[in-house]
């Protein structure tokens with residue numbers, strides 16, 4: 001499922017059952033020593049996904065440890081993202097020569113608990129969630145909105161090393177095309193040179209899993225946007241006004 005949401009430059013691997021046959025690296029083992037079974041399972045299977053993705057990129061398998069604020073630390077020249085929820089784990093990796101940042105997030109395709117939408121959704125987002133819940137009830141749009149914001153955070157944080165609040169991103173969704181846009185609403189005092197104005201991504205809701213994914217193309221002069229577009233990638237950094 002996840003590979004359909006990402007450009008071909010990204011190696012994406014998912015698992016719907018746990019891979020407890022994986023032997024973790026000692027550093028990874030130390031990281032989860034004492035963790036509860038649920039955490040051990042998701043951590044281990046996500047590492048299995050990440051190693052397979054490394055293999056697809058022609059890279060050796062190395063440990064994936066949490067870095068600052070939990071962001072995964074990848075080997076040099078690699079960016080990536082990890083997600084896990086009940087019954088689903090995935091990792092997506094790419095070379096920094098192709099991709100500047102990745103954010104993926106999986107959630108159960110079930111409505112958020114009462115009151116959560118109000119705390120994570122801006123008024124304009126709550127309006128489209130309500131409308132789409134009426135017209136397309138098979139998708140848990142409130143949960144998908146949450147997932148999109150988590151993907152935004154996972155793409156943003158490793159790029160900029162600063163937190164981002166739920167109200168800092170305004171999400172709009174195209175329910176037919178399976179795409180979404182995130183416009184960052186940072187004010188002049190919060191915005192710094194080089195901050196992206198937003199992100200574009202893709203979403204799906206199949207087999208009980210609501211998925212969202214963002215891949216930001218690397219801004220390499222030798223690989224202009226046309227080359228990226230030829231490769232079939234619909235994702236690009238937003239340019240233009242932030243509001």
Ligand SMILES: CC(C)(COP(=O)(O)OP(=O)(O)OC[C@H]1O[C@@H](n2cnc3c(N)ncnc32)[C@H](O)[C@@H]1OP(=O)(O)O)[C@@H](O)C(=O)NCCC(=O)NCCS
Nearest residue numbers: 069070071072082083084149150153154157164165166169
């Ligand atoms: C960090 C966070 C995004 C993780 O999302 P989640 O839905 O709880 O959990 P998931 O299973 O999908 O993802 C967990 C993985 O995210 C990754 N992750 C954790 N912190 C991260 C960070 N700061 N940056 C990037 N990735 C991070 C890790 O790889 C982790 O897996 P691991 O611990 O096995 O390595 C979430 O817990 C969080 O803090 N959200 C609040 C911030 C936010 O979303 N703001 C909204 C901005 S619009």
